[in-house]
Amino acid sequence: MTIxxxxxxxxxxxxxxxVEASIAKAKQNAEYNALLSLTEERxxxxxxxxxxxxxxxxxxxxxxxxxxxxxxxxxxTTAASKMLAGFDAPLQATAVEKLEAEGxxxxxxxxxxxxxxxxxxxxxxxxxxxNAYDKTRxxxxxxxxxxxxxxxxxxxxxxxxxxxxxxxxxxxxxGVVGIKPxxxxxxxxxxxxxxxxxxxxxxxxxxxxxxxxxxxxxxGRDDRDMTTLPDFFEVPQFVKPGQKIGLIKxxxxxxxxxxxxxxINEYADSLRAKGHTVEEVSLPMLEYSxxxxxxxxxxxxxxxxxxxxxxHYGYRAEGAKTLAELYGRSRNxxxxxxxxxxxxxxxxxxxxxxxxxxxxxxxxxRTLLIKQFNDLFxxxxxxxxxxxxxxxxxxxxxxxxxxxMYLEDVMTVPASLAGxxxxxxxxxxxxxxxxxxVQLIGPARSDxxxxxxxxxxxxx
Ligand code: GLN
Numbered sequence: 001m002t003i004x005x006x007x008x009x010x011x012x013x014x015x016x017x018x019v020e021a022s023i024a025k026a027k028q029n030a031e032y033n034a035l036l037s038l039t040e041e042r043x044x045x046x047x048x049x050x051x052x053x054x055x056x057x058x059x060x061x062x063x064x065x066x067x068x069x070x071x072x073x074x075x076x077t078t079a080a081s082k083m084l085a086g087f088d089a090p091l092q093a094t095a096v097e098k099l100e101a102e103g104x105x106x107x108x109x110x111x112x113x114x115x116x117x118x119x120x121x122x123x124x125x126x127x128x129x130x131n132a133y134d135k136t137r138x139x140x141x142x143x144x145x146x147x148x149x150x151x152x153x154x155x156x157x158x159x160x161x162x163x164x165x166x167x168x169x170x171x172x173x174x175g176v177v178g179i180k181p182x183x184x185x186x187x188x189x190x191x192x193x194x195x196x197x198x199x200x201x202x203x204x205x206x207x208x209x210x211x212x213x214x215x216x217x218x219x220g221r222d223d224r225d226m227t228t229l230p231d232f233f234e235v236p237q238f239v240k241p242g243q244k245i246g247l248i249k250x251x252x253x254x255x256x257x258x259x260x261x262x263x264i265n266e267y268a269d270s271l272r273a274k275g276h277t278v279e280e281v282s283l284p285m286l287e288y289s290x291x292x293x294x295x296x297x298x299x300x301x302x303x304x305x306x307x308x309x310x311x312h313y314g315y316r317a318e319g320a321k322t323l324a325e326l327y328g329r330s331r332n333x334x335x336x337x338x339x340x341x342x343x344x345x346x347x348x349x350x351x352x353x354x355x356x357x358x359x360x361x362x363x364x365x366r367t368l369l370i371k372q373f374n375d376l377f378x379x380x381x382x383x384x385x386x387x388x389x390x391x392x393x394x395x396x397x398x399x400x401x402x403x404x405m406y407l408e409d410v411m412t413v414p415a416s417l418a419g420x421x422x423x424x425x426x427x428x429x430x431x432x433x434x435x436x437x438v439q440l441i442g443p444a445r446s447d448x449x450x451x452x453x454x455x456x457x458x459x460x
Contacts, residue, residue: 019105039108043063062105062157071192082315119140144170147176148170177426184419211423247384248286260391289413302350
């Protein structure tokens with residue numbers, strides 16, 4: 001289901017009919033556990049206002065779903081945690097406000113790993129989301145709910161956050177288009193913070209054109225997020241042939257599913273058929289990117305999550321006798337195991353005795369990784385590779401071993417650490433009919449170009 005198809009339906013019937021149909025479909029698909037809440041009352045009020053001509057805009061009446069770490073009206077913002085259960089947002093995220101200003105209608109909030117820590121939604125306090133293609137497999141994550149909602153055609157677009165792959169990997173696992181833009185493209189204001197130096201906001205859509213539409217509405221400077229860039233998001237109509245594309249060698253090793261590698265090679269061939277050149281390139285620092293990520297990101301998490309103390313926000317444990325006990329028990333009950341693991345790792349690598357050995361070293365290594373990317377972009381227009389080493393794995397397969405789970409992130413964290421735009425587009429399916437995505441990574445602010453190139457290869 002695409003935005004323009006939905007706009008046709010609105011013209012032929014009404015915004016109310018379209019929004020009601022989306023909500024009905026969401027309810028029919030409850031078994032996927034992709035939604036944590038519906039914002040039904042508010043959505044129908046807004047649909048009526050569209051039908052009465054009181055709300056207008058580029059997306060008037062078009063329904064969408066936001067990941068439940070975006071502050072939005074009409075339902076609580078839980079970040080899939082017990083800590084924020086029942087938390088009513090006092091304001092809306094800038095991204096949501098901008099879409100609403102164009103008449104789009106939020107119908108619900110999607111499931112994620114609690115506080116976006118994870119890659120399968122199995123860390124959600126409300127149970128995992130099931131894959132749109134196979135209910136025994138994970139949706140991917142952390143924006144798994146959003147990816148499944150788009151894949152099931154409940155709404156034409158959903159929003160996600162991507163700190164280390166959380167839009168791209170679930171998009172790949174569910175056969176839809178996911179974009180993690182250049183760091184600073186879309187305001188993070190009103191989105192529950194995970195790791196502030198890599199958090200980004202993007203969309204999950206069923207085709208590339210819809211990603212272009214949604215991203216160009218959300219992008220731009222916001223005074224409430226001082227890291228936002230002035231709007232650069234101009235979508236070119238086409239990409240000239242003759243682009244120099246690097247196929248990342250380190251992502252095509254034996255450790256990666258052969259079916260995944262085959263699809264990436266086929267995608268490379270279709271790029272060549274369009275008149276581009278594709279050559280193997282090497283980025284040796286990739287070997288360290290997971291280690292860098294799993295030091296810097298927990299460090300930032302431990303700082304960002306310090307605000308959940310049982311007093312300022314959310315859950316408070318009953319019956320504590322001292323302040324320390326109140327903090328300790330509220331945090332112990334309110335956070336999931338993975339949240340606590342990251343808070344502990346983060347506090348450890350930032351502690352005075354270990355700061356130089358871990359955190360500072362990781363920041364230096366991050367700088368080297370960025371340098372290698374820059375060197376490659378002096379010679380190549382963009383890079384391609386897989387999104388993940390496997391297709392969607394089975395529910396429960398990686399839950400007992402956090403390292404195994406982290407290894408799934410090896411191909412998505414490098415672009416996050418370097419702040420680069422990266423998109424995941426469908427590249428076909430495996431023999432068992434599980435979707436496989438290809439990742440396109442470009443230099444900063446090449447987002448629109450990546451999308452235009454992907455659009456020129458789109459088959460549906
Ligand atoms: N899977 C990665 C992690 O667990 C990415 C999460 C994200 O992008 N929010 O950190």
